[in-house]
Amino acid sequence: MQASFNDGLTARSAPVELIxxxxxxxxxxxxxxxxxxxxxxQIEDLGERLRLSHPKIGDGRLTVDAAAWRASVGGVxxxxxxxxRETRLVVGLAVAGLAIAAVVFIGVPAASGPLARATxxxxxKRMGRNFEGQLSLGFRRCxxxxxxxxxxxxxxxxQDAADTPFDIRVRAVQAPMAxxxxxxxxxxxxxxxxxxxxxxxxxxxxxxxxxxxxxxxxHVMQAVWxxxxxxxxxxxxxxxxxxxxxxxxxLAGSVADLRFSRSAExxxxxxxxxxxxxxxxxxxxxxxFFQRIAAKGDGPNAAAVKELMSxxxxxxxxxxxxxxxxxxxxxxxxxxxxxAIKAACHKPKRTLERILKDPLGA
Ligand SMILES: [Zn+2]
Numbered sequence: 001m002q003a004s005f006n007d008g009l010t011a012r013s014a015p016v017e018l019i020x021x022x023x024x025x026x027x028x029x030x031x032x033x034x035x036x037x038x039x040x041x042q043i044e045d046l047g048e049r050l051r052l053s054h055p056k057i058g059d060g061r062l063t064v065d066a067a068a069w070r071a072s073v074g075g076v077x078x079x080x081x082x083x084x085r086e087t088r089l090v091v092g093l094a095v096a097g098l099a100i101a102a103v104v105f106i107g108v109p110a111a112s113g114p115l116a117r118a119t120x121x122x123x124x125k126r127m128g129r130n131f132e133g134q135l136s137l138g139f140r141r142c143x144x145x146x147x148x149x150x151x152x153x154x155x156x157x158x159q160d161a162a163d164t165p166f167d168i169r170v171r172a173v174q175a176p177m178a179x180x181x182x183x184x185x186x187x188x189x190x191x192x193x194x195x196x197x198x199x200x201x202x203x204x205x206x207x208x209x210x211x212x213x214x215x216x217x218x219h220v221m222q223a224v225w226x227x228x229x230x231x232x233x234x235x236x237x238x239x240x241x242x243x244x245x246x247x248x249x250x251l252a253g254s255v256a257d258l259r260f261s262r263s264a265e266x267x268x269x270x271x272x273x274x275x276x277x278x279x280x281x282x283x284x285x286x287x288x289f290f291q292r293i294a295a296k297g298d299g300p301n302a303a304a305v306k307e308l309m310s311x312x313x314x315x316x317x318x319x320x321x322x323x324x325x326x327x328x329x330x331x332x333x334x335x336x337x338x339x340a341i342k343a344a345c346h347k348p349k350r351t352l353e354r355i356l357k358d359p360l361g362a
Contacts, residue, residue: 001017003018008060016028042055046063127185141171148171151170152170154333172191173192177193197292203286213271262314286318287320
């Protein structure tokens with residue numbers, strides 16, 4: 001197979017003939033024989049060409065025709081790599097004490113609690129990174145940096161109060177619904193509409209603390225196991241390559257939709273308030289927020305706030321219960337931080353003049 005070789009030291013590239021035999025790639029360049037093991041090969045996709053590099057040779061690199069490479073070795077290798085990642089994963093789960101057979105025979109719903117608690121945090125973190133990557137396409141991060149910093153700092157305070165191996169990373173995103181949701185691995189997304197809906201710092205901090213409690217109690221992972229089943233969970237963790245990417249897109253669509261059981265919601269309400277109190281913060285914002293959701297009735301807004309409530313009586317009940325548990329305390333955000341958070345997602349108004357000047361809103 002023809003390729004061109006650059007030694008990484010000079011700008012010059014020389015044509016070389018690649019020979020792939022078993023696990024080795026060999027070629028001669030500048031009168032020197034090179035032997036690269038396929039296992040350590042790093043492959044960068046440049047479209048029609050691939051750039052191959054190897055830790056043994058520093059910045060040196062080969063450029064080959066992608067189709068020719070795949071025809072001879074690529075397909076076989078990709079398949080093998082995918083399999084070995086899955087094997088590692090399954091071994092990891094088994095070591096963690098998961099009985100895969102239990103999922104098949106008992107069914108995921110019954111097993112999802114123990115499964116979630118037994119899922120190694122590193123696996124959940126990896127799954128979270130895949131989810132986040134996909135979600136960032138649909139839920140754009142708001143660009144008010146002062147507001148984002150205030151939210152992130154509050155996330156760290158919750159993390160300090162919580163007992164969790166995950167970084168609680170709170171972020172404001174743009175979405176056509178009032179919602180807050182936690183992803184596997186500790187990311188918490190708060191939508192622009194929900195920020196608009198919150199009347200006080202106490203209300204917003206209560207919603208975020210509720211989501212942080214879902215993360216701490218592994219409810220997110222539990223919902224993933226329950227909703228998606230083993231096959232999709234494996235794909236979500238393995239991510240990219242061999243069709244798993246498409247699965248991940250489907251998952252991204254449904255992750256904002258993951259349902260928690262009523263008992264998990266109640267636990268997250270209670271624990272969320274505790275996390276606030278442990279940090280010396282007010283836990284009084286949860287009740288008024290639920291009351292407002294309940295008061296919205298069956299309107300379109302109510303339907304949109306799905307994670308926070310599953311039915312109106314439930315919202316009212318949760319409002320009463322959280323009011324009974326509430327304690328006064330400091331506000332989670334200073335007035336300046338609150339102003340910044342409220343402005344974090346605001347887009348400039350599209351006046352007629354602006355639209356005529358810039359029809360695509362670029
Ligand atoms: Zn919840």
